[in-house]
Amino acid sequence: MAKTITPAQLFSEIEAGTVPEILDVRNKDDFAASPVEGSRPIPTRNVPVYEVFEDLEEHCRRTPQGAVVICGQGNGSELVAEEFESLGVETRSLEGGTDAWARLLVPKEITGLPGEVRAWQFQRPAKACLSYVIGVPEGRCMIVDPTRHPQPYLDLVAEHGMTVTHIVDTHVHADHISGGPVLAERLGAEYHLPPEDAGGIVPFPNRPLKDGDVLDLGSAVVQTLTMHLPGHTPGTTAFLVSDRLLIVGDTVFVRGLGRPDLTGQAEELARDLFHSVHERLRPLDPATIIAPAHWSSSAEVNDEGLVVTTLEDVFTATLLNEQAIERFVEEIVASLPHAPETYDTIRLVNAGKLAPPEDEMDLLDVGRNQCVASTTLA
Known part of the structure; x- marks a missing residue:
């Protein structure tokens, strides 16, 4: 089962500068409307979930260990994190997705x-x-x-x-x-x-x-x-x-x-x-x-x-x-x-x-x- 991270933990890690990357797997319009941001800049990629699964090994290769995967409610990001883990890259899925982040x-x-x-x-x-x-x-x-x-x-x-x-x-x-x-x-x-x-x-x-x-x-x-x-x-x-x-x-x-x-x-x-x-x-x-x-x-x-x-x-x-x-x-x-x-x-x-x-x-x-x-x- 993939690891997860809470919105509060993500905020703290962004503040500390320890998030290597955010991989946002929402569609491009949702990402453009509300990207996940914090108190300092974070390397961020937006690749819709269907594109990730179309070329899973390539997107896994491009994703650093410890990256945070994000979607709307946390379901799609958890699936991506599980697949990445099976390929040897440990990432974390944002619990509750951007819905939970919006309430933080x-x-x-x-x-x-x-x-x-x-x-x-x-x-x-x-x-x-x-x-x-x-x-x-x-x-x-x-x-x-x-x-x-x-x-x-x-x-x-x-x-x-x-x-x-x-x-x-x-x-x-x-x-x-x-x-x-x-x-x-x-x-x-x-x-x-x-x-x-x-x-x-x-x-x-x-x-x-x-x-x-x-x-x-x-x-x-x-x-x-x-x-x-x-x-x-x-x-x-x-x-x-x-x-x-x-x-x-x-x-x-x-x-x-x-x-x-x-x-x-x-x-x-x-x-x-x-x-x-x-x-x-x-x-x-x-x-x-x-x-x-x-x-x-x-x-x-x-x-x-x-x-x-x-x-x-x-x-x-x-x-x-x-x-x-x-x-x-x-x-x-x-x-x-x-x-x-x-x-x-x-x-x-x-x-x-x-x-x-x-x-x-x-x-x-x-x-x-x-x-x-x-x-x-x-």
């Missing part, structure tokens, strides 16, 4: 915060999405931008004896289905979503946050200050934790800016983005840690395995240093790639205006995010 959440702690507050960045490598748990051990906590698969958050919360009091979506996401409303109902926590992103009406329990609202997590030091940053969406909200950590949604990334066109208001929101960046972010302490909702490439993962930067580094970027609003807007709008067709549907689901069946939501939730407007930042 990996917590990484953001250290260096003052007082009792602790913060964890949850990385979802299948979509290059980031979510957060912020709180005080044995006290209260909040979850920001949760996915539909919440067990990793709940495990960490239980480990540290915390109670979830707030669940927040920084904006109405277009690239993935939010787990916020369902999780808030399940835990009896307050849910917060900017109603501007949902056309002014949110059809499920929601307490809108006003600019400057404070979410007190139970310590004089641990306060989360609400800051509205329109640009990626009309109502994007950021959270400044203990004057040290800014959870910024899709406003800025380690390399790039949030695209302003997903609500059909590209030029207007590009102007809002300019004002948000220069009027709300620039006055903050340059040492403020910026924690975004996405990353674009493995180059954005730092030596500690985190996708974070500082405000000072953000403002060394060429485009963010652009003071002329007309040129800024022109540069942003001109950089926009075509948005995936599913994004309009996903936004309707996250705004509570559409409720497709679970299997359809699974399909909507597949594929890497494309929320970056510009990757030209230094």
